[in-house]
Amino acid sequence: MNLQVNSSVHPYSIIIEPGSRKQLYEYIIEQTKKHPTSFLVITDDCVADLYLEEVLNSFPNHIRVETSIVPHGEKAKSFQQYENLLTAALQFKLDRGAMIIALGGGVVGDLAGFVAATYMRGIPFVQVPTTLLAHDSSVGGKVGINHQLGKNMVGAFHQPSLVLYDPELLMTLPEHEWRSGFAEVIKHGFIADKEFLEWLRRNVTSFQHWDMNILSEMIYRSIAVKAKIVEEDEKEAGNRAFLNFGHTLGHAIEAELGYGEITHGEAVAIGMKFALAVSEKVFHVNLNYETYLKMLESLGYDLTIPDVNIHKLLDRMKVDKKSYNQSIRFVLLKEFGNPELIEITEEILLEELSMKKGG
Amino acid sequence: MNLQVNSSVHPYSIIIEPGSRKQLYEYIIEQTKKHPTSFLVITDDCVADLYLEEVLNSFPNHIRVETSIVPHGEKAKSFQQYENLLTAALQFKLDRGAMIIALGGGVVGDLAGFVAATYMRGIPFVQVPTTLLAHDSSVGGKVGINHQLGKNMVGAFHQPSLVLYDPELLMTLPEHEWRSGFAEVIKHGFIADKEFLEWLRRNVTSFQHWDMNILSEMIYRSIAVKAKIVEEDEKEAGNRAFLNFGHTLGHAIEAELGYGEITHGEAVAIGMKFALAVSEKVFHVNLNYETYLKMLESLGYDLTIPDVNIHKLLDRMKVDKKSYNQSIRFVLLKEFGNPELIEITEEILLEELSMKKGG
Structure with missing residues (x-):
């Protein structure tokens, strides 16, 4: 399957094809029409153990391919890893005709993409997502790293030259990683495709x-x-x-619990449940969303707001990247597929948070 | 005087106006049509002593203006300063509606511009150059920092929203800073404007x-x-x-001597003299450039290639950002105003370097 994204910088393809990791090099040449002088594959230790060899084997012998392996997990999106990878790129003497390949989940994609965005003011990169969550982060060109004062606070927009999705890579994912990714899948249904939402309910039961x-x-x-x-x-x-949608509270929960305590998508799922309830209240509508909450719960999601201080959640929502002048802006739904961005008063949020928490 | 640059991202103005630093805020509002939620002025300790107060006084009392001061000199273009400034921006709780003001020379412009390029994936910034050299670096959107393995190796393209040039700010520049900037001025004459070259010879004698x-x-x-x-x-x-033009050898000389031992422009001037000689040889032309070399010498330039190992210079030229596959590409002149980028063999370069060095 093949999608095209017409970004302002350059159009790029998204290929979804089981087994495609074994023909990565061919896909790159065919789809990007580039002939890079060399490649740098950036991946994490877990993915490297499972798939690096297969990916490297797709390159002909005469092509120079270097590899940098970072530790797995969110902590790799640090200034230190960022600087290390730039040092590695320089030590490998990558020139502007080189290409970076991000082989991994969202963390590797964001980190490797930011390296590509800023190495010699930008070189091309290819996303090879290995998680379901990365179906979201690998498209759209957002790349970056974390700062101790906030997630994704440092970064750029840098469009990939190709996204190559091999769904077979997902077969080794643990359950919570599926939940993390699937929250973004169902989110796309909520905000833009009511039919897809129904398709998911029928087709995804485990x-x-x-x-x-x-x-x-x-x-x-x-x-x-x-x-x-x-x-x-x-x-x-x-x-x-x-x-x-679902991310304003989701991010706050992730941050307040401490990253890694809950997956991104599991936090977003809680945020979506909350945003659905607030939507009904603010727009005086009945969204009939319970059937989807049940679906999520049957897939193992815990949709209860964790036991944290709600005033701290509120403070975190105020410093979200999307906030202006410390007001809190929420994505709400008038109906499925019809989202709106509106400012919500602290009062409404506090009231809803107090009601929902622990229940 | 007013110039407009039509960048692909957004058009922006370059204002050249004596005394304009004292109306910085008005110029920003008028020219950018933006109403930033707050400002962060990034400058260095030397510039801060001389001009920060005047600039800050241009802002009305109700506007929030924060300040971050970095040490002067090339060493400020480091990962450490970059991270420090991002931390400062987060501590000041700058949101995406904030604007960064780069008040300083090329170092401050590059560093502050890179912070603006990557803070929350990019916020607007304004260049307020305080050196002659920065007339070059402040236009065109190149921003970035240095890496111990190479200058300007990490960065981005991020177009300013405005360049506000107050030539009065240059009156405190030391002689070598004038030389550093004027090399880029005369370079622009060499590569694109023969008449300007002549105008410079007549009008700039001290x-x-x-x-x-x-x-x-x-x-x-x-x-x-x-x-x-x-x-x-x-x-x-x-x-x-x-x-x-003049930068391939210029950069190599700067790097080989150690940054700070010679100014950028003084190294570029040596590089231009060399490139002019190579041009005559490669294109079999007579450029009659001696009159301009004399002009430069009368302005205090030393155009002799410094006493460094020429093989090391050659190696450095090979890893220049502009090089591909380690070949050396040089900008040469067929005539004044008619440049060409061509690959030069190591042999020609070595021969010329041996001939010119120390003479």
Whole structure:
């Protein structure tokens, strides 16, 4: 399956194809029309153990391919790793005709993408996502690292030259990683595709056993929503903010619990449940979303707001990247597929948070 | 005087106006049509002592203006200062509606610009150059920091929202700083404007006593050359490389001597003399450039290639950002105003270097 994203910088393809990791080099040459002078594969230790060899074997012998392996997990999105990778690129004497390959989940994609964005003021890079969550982060060109004062606070927009998705890579994912990624899948249904939402309810009943066709179609349809939105609003000046549905509270929960205590998607799922409730209140509508909450719960999600101080959650929501002048802006739904970005008063949020917490 | 640069991202103005530092805030609002939520002025300790107060006084009381001061000199373009400034921006709780003001020379412009390029994936910034050299670096959107393995190896393209040039700020510059900046001025004449070259010879006979009109016109005409080239080739895929005239050897000399031992422009001047000689040889032309070398010497330039190992110079030229596959590409002149980028063999370079060195 093949999607095209028409970014303002250059169009690029998203290929979703089981087994494609074994032909990575061919896909790159065919799809990007580039002939890089050399390659640097950036991956993490877990992915390296599983898939690095297969990926490297796809390159002909005469092509120079270097490898840098970072530790797995969010902590790799640090200034230190960023600087280390730039040093490695310089030591490998990569020139501006070189290409970086991000082989991994969202962390590797963001980190390697930021290295590509800033090495010699920008060289091309290719995303090879290995998680379901990365179906979201690998499209749209957002790259960056974390700062101790906030996640993703340092970064750039740097569009990939190609996204090559091999769904077979997901077969080794643990359950919580599926949950983390699937929250973004269902989010795309909520904000833009009511039919997809229903398709998901019918077709995804377990993360244990996948039909490769269903998995590929799910990734395709979810990416299609994301791709359309980022095409229309590359630099997040307008509609791209809708992708933040469930994320304002989700990010605050992640940060307050401490990163790694809960996966991104599991926190976003809690945030979506909350945003759905606030939506009904603010717009005086009945969204009938309970059936989807049940679906999420049957897939193992715990949708209860964790036992943290709600005033601290509120403070964190105020310093979100999307906030202006410390007001809190929320993505809410008038109906499925019809999101709106609006300012919410602290009072409404506090009231809802107090009501929902622990129940 | 007013120039407009039509960058692909957004058009921006370059204002050259004596005394304008005292109306910085008004110029920003008028020219950028933005109303930033707050400002962060980034400057260095030397500039802060001289001009920070005047600049800050241009802001109305109700506008929030924060200040970060870095040490002066090339060493400030480090990962450490970069991270410190991002931390400061987060501590000041700057949101995406904030604006960064780079008040300083090329170092401050590059560093502050890179912070602006990557803070929350990019916020607007304004260049307020305080050196002659910065007339070059403040236009075109190149921002970045140094790596111990190479200068400007980490960075981005991030276009300023405004360049506000107050030539009065240059009156406190030491002689070698004038020389550093003027090399880029005359370079613009060499590569693109023969008439300007002649105008310079007639009008610039000393860096001690300036007529403010002559100085403003010189900056204007030199920036006009730069602006036209970067408009045509924003991301350095083609003609922008012509701006590298004199820089291939210049950079190598700077790096080999150790940064700070010779100013950028003084090294570039040596590089231009060398490139002129190589041009005559390669193109079998007579450029009659001696009159301009004399002019430079009368302005205090030492155009002799310093006593360093020429094989080391050659190695450094090979790892230049502009090089591909370790070949050496040089900007040469067929005639004044008619540059060409061509690959030069090591043999020709070695021969010329051996001949010119120390003589």
